[in-house]
Amino acid sequence: MPAATPTSKDLARTDTIEGRILDAALVQFERVGVKKTTIEDVARQAEVDRVTVYRRIGSRDDLVRAVTAREVQRLLADLEDIPSRHDTIDAVVATIFVTVITRWRTHPLIDRMLTLEPDRLLPQLTTEGSSFFTMSVVASTTILRNTLQELDLPDIPDIGARIEIACRVVHSLILQPVSTIDLESEHALDAFAREYIVPIVTR
Template sequence: MLEVSETNAVDTVEARILDAALVQFEKVGFRKTTIEDIARQAGVDRVTVYRRIGSRDDVVQAVVSREVAATLAELDELPAKHDNIDDLIADIFVTIIVKWRNHALVQRMLVLEPERLVTKLTIDGELTFTMSVAATASALRRAVSSGLVPEPTDLETRAELVCRVVHSMILAPYGQLRNADEQHLDAFARKFLVPIVTG
């Protein structure tokens, strides 16, 4: 069993590897990044990368999952900031769309390897989608416990429907909201997403 200090050391090494991978992916994309590039950037040998994280595909998945998890952790804090469900749903929606539009890795991959990014969100996207639904459902449960909305019997289904709308907007960022600012995104959420949760 690892001592606390040893556990922290492992976490630090893995964090360094993922940080290094993120830098490399933002520079040259997934396809052109090698395990050697990641190891060099992290200041470790390639065996350490394989042992701690795995293959390049494993590193890609770990980086993507960590970035998604960081955004979802922000969502977990939002229910405490609002005293009505409309504001909460709008804030969740705007936060996700704006973060997606401004995320350095996402924007770089849209230029370098759009097909790989789409694959990560579709064929290989079950884990991140499941994480998104779970985080949205958690935020809604907190809203229920705060008295912002009565608890529906199908809360998870409603959370999934909201996530599917967001997911489709990420995959197909054209249409009326292509260049919508935060005010228009907010209005969209209030008109179309709030009823999914409260209706």
């Protein structure tokens, strides 16, 4: 399901000024796109003045980077809960793969920007996205190393390299969703992951 658009009540519950600003920016970006969003719009939505937005976050491009970074961090936090729902490493790897692809496919902001404003998002996911990519590889490696220990399975010495390969596949599928392979449903994604991604990571 697509992420729900935050309401003014949701914004009021955010603990920090930075959080309120990022929530407000997310609302505006999803509502009208980045190009039509102004710092004044974000400030009004966050109930702060525009100087505060510039001081705490920066320009509109800085807002896009900060919002994207926070969405990546939220996803990685959700991935940490996956191992507790499964009793095999194969299922954990497959579910992580399906969750990441599905989350980005259904995220209103990512969908809007890839469709209407790719020139703003693509650099953050490619030439300027090294920190996001590295963060994803490191977090996924930590999750799966911990899962191996919890399941009393032997460590995979090169698991970091294996996960980076898998992350590059995921990255490609997000940036170029058109495929000759059936990857439309979660069932199809799970089947693909078990056939091709799980062996890369665990065999």
